[in-house]
Amino acid sequence: MSWSKRTHTTHISRSLTLSLLLLASYLLPPPAHAALTTPIASYTIEVTLNAEAKTLTAHEVVTYLNTTADPIPDLVFHLYLNGFRDRNSIFLQEEGAQLWGSEWDPEHPGWIQVTGIHLADGTPLTLEEIEDGTLARADLPAPIAPGETVEVELDFRAQLPRVFARTGYADDFFMVGQWFPKLGVWQDGGWNAYPFHAHTEFYADFGTYDVTITLPAVYVTGGTGLPVSTVDNGNSTQTVYYHAEDVIDFVWTASPRFREATRQVNGVEILYLYLPEHEWSVERALDAAEAAMRHYSRWYGPYPYGRVTVVDVPDGARGAGGMEYPTLVTAGTESMLGLGPGAARSGIDRSLELLIAHELGHQWWQSMVGFNEAEEPWLDEGFTDYSALRVMETIYGTDTCLLDAGSLRMGYLDGRRMEYLFNPRLPMYGRAWDFGMVEYGIAAYSKPVVSLRTLERVLGEEMMLDIMGTFFHRYQFAHPTSEDFRATAEEVSDQDLSWFFDGLVYGDGALNYTVTDVDEHSVTVARQGGPSTGSGHSLVIPTEVLVTFADGSTMLEPWDGEEAEVIFIYDARPPVQSAEVDPERKLVVDLRWVDNGLSRRPEVSPWLALVTRLLYNLQNALLALGGL
Amino acid sequence: MNSWDAFRTGLSRTLRYRWVLLILFAVNLLSALPLAVLPALGLASELGHRPAIRQAADGVDAWLVTETLTAPLSGTALGEGGWPELTRRLRQATLLGLLTAAALPLLAWLPATFLSGGVLLTYAEAVRLSAHDEAPQPFRWRRFLWGCYHWFGAFLLLGVVQGVASVVVLIPATGAAVAAVAAAGGWLAWVVTPLLALVVVLWLVLFECARVIAVVGETRNVARAFAETVRFVFRRPLAVAGLYGLALLLLGLLHALYRWVLMPLLPLDWWPLVLLVQQVFILARLWARLVRLAGEVALYQKMGDNCSASHK
Numbered sequence: 001m002s003w004s005k006r007t008h009t010t011h012i013s014r015s016l017t018l019s020l021l022l023l024a025s026y027l028l029p030p031p032a033h034a035a036l037t038t039p040i041a042s043y044t045i046e047v048t049l050n051a052e053a054k055t056l057t058a059h060e061v062v063t064y065l066n067t068t069a070d071p072i073p074d075l076v077f078h079l080y081l082n083g084f085r086d087r088n089s090i091f092l093q094e095e096g097a098q099l100w101g102s103e104w105d106p107e108h109p110g111w112i113q114v115t116g117i118h119l120a121d122g123t124p125l126t127l128e129e130i131e132d133g134t135l136a137r138a139d140l141p142a143p144i145a146p147g148e149t150v151e152v153e154l155d156f157r158a159q160l161p162r163v164f165a166r167t168g169y170a171d172d173f174f175m176v177g178q179w180f181p182k183l184g185v186w187q188d189g190g191w192n193a194y195p196f197h198a199h200t201e202f203y204a205d206f207g208t209y210d211v212t213i214t215l216p217a218v219y220v221t222g223g224t225g226l227p228v229s230t231v232d233n234g235n236s237t238q239t240v241y242y243h244a245e246d247v248i249d250f251v252w253t254a255s256p257r258f259r260e261a262t263r264q265v266n267g268v269e270i271l272y273l274y275l276p277e278h279e280w281s282v283e284r285a286l287d288a289a290e291a292a293m294r295h296y297s298r299w300y301g302p303y304p305y306g307r308v309t310v311v312d313v314p315d316g317a318r319g320a321g322g323m324e325y326p327t328l329v330t331a332g333t334e335s336m337l338g339l340g341p342g343a344a345r346s347g348i349d350r351s352l353e354l355l356i357a358h359e360l361g362h363q364w365w366q367s368m369v370g371f372n373e374a375e376e377p378w379l380d381e382g383f384t385d386y387s388a389l390r391v392m393e394t395i396y397g398t399d400t401c402l403l404d405a406g407s408l409r410m411g412y413l414d415g416r417r418m419e420y421l422f423n424p425r426l427p428m429y430g431r432a433w434d435f436g437m438v439e440y441g442i443a444a445y446s447k448p449v450v451s452l453r454t455l456e457r458v459l460g461e462e463m464m465l466d467i468m469g470t471f472f473h474r475y476q477f478a479h480p481t482s483e484d485f486r487a488t489a490e491e492v493s494d495q496d497l498s499w500f501f502d503g504l505v506y507g508d509g510a511l512n513y514t515v516t517d518v519d520e521h522s523v524t525v526a527r528q529g530g531p532s533t534g535s536g537h538s539l540v541i542p543t544e545v546l547v548t549f550a551d552g553s554t555m556l557e558p559w560d561g562e563e564a565e566v567i568f569i570y571d572a573r574p575p576v577q578s579a580e581v582d583p584e585r586k587l588v589v590d591l592r593w594v595d596n597g598l599s600r601r602p603e604v605s606p607w608l609a610l611v612t613r614l615l616y617n618l619q620n621a622l623l624a625l626g627g628l
Numbered sequence: 629m630n631s632w633d634a635f636r637t638g639l640s641r642t643l644r645y646r647w648v649l650l651i652l653f654a655v656n657l658l659s660a661l662p663l664a665v666l667p668a669l670g671l672a673s674e675l676g677h678r679p680a681i682r683q684a685a686d687g688v689d690a691w692l693v694t695e696t697l698t699a700p701l702s703g704t705a706l707g708e709g710g711w712p713e714l715t716r717r718l719r720q721a722t723l724l725g726l727l728t729a730a731a732l733p734l735l736a737w738l739p740a741t742f743l744s745g746g747v748l749l750t751y752a753e754a755v756r757l758s759a760h761d762e763a764p765q766p767f768r769w770r771r772f773l774w775g776c777y778h779w780f781g782a783f784l785l786l787g788v789v790q791g792v793a794s795v796v797v798l799i800p801a802t803g804a805a806v807a808a809v810a811a812a813g814g815w816l817a818w819v820v821t822p823l824l825a826l827v828v829v830l831w832l833v834l835f836e837c838a839r840v841i842a843v844v845g846e847t848r849n850v851a852r853a854f855a856e857t858v859r860f861v862f863r864r865p866l867a868v869a870g871l872y873g874l875a876l877l878l879l880g881l882l883h884a885l886y887r888w889v890l891m892p893l894l895p896l897d898w899w900p901l902v903l904l905v906q907q908v909f910i911l912a913r914l915w916a917r918l919v920r921l922a923g924e925v926a927l928y929q930k931m932g933d934n935c936s937a938s939h940k
Contacts, residue, residue, distance in 0.1 A: 414690035421698035510705045591702040597679035606685035609899035616906040618660040626740035
């Protein structure tokens with residue numbers, strides 16, 4: 001039995017419709033950019049949506065180029081939708097059939113079934129499900145040699161679940177993600193493809209996607225890449241053709257109720273697909289998207305695609321919101337702070353803006369720099385959330401960018417630091433399924449944000465952006481790891497950053513700097529936290545000590561933090577009034593800023609100011625409860 | 629007499645009997661001071677020498693709240709005692725919280741209940757009625773204290789009845805209303821919420837007026853006073869509602885002045901000035917409350933007789 005080996009061949013579909021659409025694409029203006037990287041895993045898919053039954057029927061052609069040095073004997077596909085097939089899936093076992101508050105509906109499960117698979121020359125293959133059915137392997141008649149291409153055709157059917165864990169339907173709204181048989185990534189002599197875990201996101205090679213979607217004519221669609229053409233089939237259906245290059249995934253959405261709002265930024269079109277009941281969100285969403293795209297392009301590198309789509313999700317379909325895909329992200333209008341629709345709508349709660357800024361950050365840190373989200377989730381979520389923090393603070397203010405309700409205010413860093421303080425010793429590095437839900441949030445989001453902000457403040461903002469920009473350009477359209485980031489950061493900064501990587505990324509280091517004693521002519525500072533479990537090294541970050549003397553003069557002492565306790569002596573100076581470690585609060589990872597300073601004399605006036613307010617509040621409480 | 633006249637009478641009587649206002653203010657302050665001692669000492673021992681307290685004095689920053697909330701966890705991360713220390717601290721904090729929660733209502737309710745009789749009696753006997761004139765009466769300490777003592781038991785009983793009835797009737801009714809709204813959807817909230825608010829307000833008004841009517845009617849029979857109150861409030865609803873509206877307006881104006889005019893101008897770390905302004909505001913709040921009570925006394929003195937007469 002033989003099978004075809006081809007190198008960079010152009011596939012001509014058997015489908016007349018697709019052929020016509022492809023022909024039309026040659027007559028239309030070319031895509032916004034030429035291919036920027038060699039496509040490794042490319043897909044041509046013709047899919048039909050049955051909007052009533054919520055099912056998909058599709059034909060898929062996968063073209064895989066072996067860019068490795070290994071001969072590859074088989075193909076391993078992800079069948080993600082089978083994670084929602086029944087309660088026996090790893091996904092549903094791990095988190096009890098829920099994810100981030102969104103519940104799996106056993107009455108409306110999701111699944112995918114491959115009904116046929118063969119090579120392009122017709123040689124049949126056998127697809128065998130692995131583990132819980134979210135992976136499947138097909139042995140090849142002969143290995144794919146390095147530099148060669150294989151083309152495989154699959155037919156499949158899929159049932160979309162009621163919206164759960166990023167994908168599915170809610171009435172006439174469809175968010176179609178993780179929907180097609182998708183190859184893993186061949187690296188280090190094997191397929192890097194894990195079963196679908198509850199906290200695992202995705203990992204794939206870059207490639208070109210040509211997808212035609214046939215669905216009812218009344219539906220408005222959005223998808224990865226750019227729409228090339230729309231054909232009215234004359235039977236109340238339409239076929240929409242999307243083309244995308246240099247991307248790692250393809251997602252699409254459809255609803256007859258979608259409305260469109262657009263804005264241009266740096267030659268890129270921002271398309272906001274929103275639902276009529278959320279019309280109030282249009283300007284805010286576009287403002288946030290514009291700010292995010294503008295800043296990320298400036299900080300890291302230009303966005304090379306012609307369009308980015310932001311999708312609004314219906315109330316009650318929160319499981320579809322807040323997700324990133326190449327050139328398309330989903331948002332949502334619900335309050336993430338749990339303050340209700342009034343707060344979200346009024347703008348005092350900036351959940352909408354934050355979600356958009358975060359998901360668009362993934363365009364750089366996942367869609368273009370293709371991290372392995374399963375093995376090192378801290379990289380893509382951490383880099384993205386740190387980027388979102390920077391945008392939110394720049395646009396909405398440091399202290400008010402999360403919540404701005406008069407005297408009740410909260411910055412995003414405050415929120416993330418609070419979560420970090422719940423478990424500061426948790427290492428950031430780890431596979432997604434090594435963490436419970438709360439731990440995952442801390443390890444992948446909160447701790448990376450406070451750690452990267454600490455790194456930024458220690459190295460300086462300019463140096464930090466230099467590191468991030470260099471890293472982006474070096475690994476755009478590649479799959480870097482934590483070690484690649486370490487090498488880049490240490491090279492660009494020309495510093496040993498062990499404290500960051502060994503202490504915070506891989507280690508369980510915890511740190512508290514404090515002033516323990518202030519005498520007339522001496523200051524004692526201490527580093528608390530103890531050694532890390534793994535390395536045995538303590539988390540040590542160089543810092544400064546600001547000493548203020550009785551005559552008002554000050555002295556800024558550098559302190560490398562190496563010794564657990566240091567005494568600074570000032571015999572020839574006026575008496576010491578106070579001392580403060582890290583006076584600018586650069587070290588966000590410090591567990592207690594409150595004990596960073598110490599005064600020789602009591603702080604009577606501020607204490608009285610606080611007691612005064614306490615007394616007043618108690619008097620008011622007594623008045624309210626007394627009823628006289 | 630209409631609401632406005634009652635309100636004006638309330639204003640003049642509260643201004644005439646400044647001692648009443650000062651007594652209530654002193655009791656309020658003296659009740660709050662012991663409650664403030666423990667937290668103040670804790671603040672001094674934890675933050676007394678820490679410059680971070682300056683930021684707290686300027687207005688509490690989010691990071692300070694965050695660190696306070698997570699202090700036991702970060703202490704555990706730093707190896708300070710681990711879980712036994714954490715649970716010990718949690719036990720202490722819970723105990724302190726429970727004690728404060730128990731002490732606060734008692735400290736608020738008992739003195740107020742005791743003083744009510746004297747306050748209302750002073751306002752009720754503000755004028756000596758004669759055939760020719762209404763001669764103003766001076767403040768009489770002995771009479772004030774007698775009023776406090778005389779109605780203390782009756783008002784304690786009324787307070788207990790109010791508390792028990794609230795638990796038995798009002799709280800379940802509120803719970804049922806919330807459940808109905810949750811089951812039926814948001815539209816029902818537009819009907820239920822105003823209705824519920826009306827019932828709660830009426831509930832509070834009835835119990836407050838019962839004390840007024842007991843003193844003016846010179847009775848310690850709380851059942852009779854309550855029955856008379858129901859009769860009075862339902863026969864003169866506009867007058868009562870008008871008086872409460874005016875009193876509420878006065879309170880609202882005072883709050884607006886304090887919240888939006890005075891406080892934004894005050895740097896929080898100028899504590900003597902802040903203390904002065906806040907104490908003056910507490911005094912003003914008390915005064916607004918006394919205006920309402922004195923107004924109710926005047927209203928019932930003028931209209932209650934007619935009400936009772938017509939009833940007879």
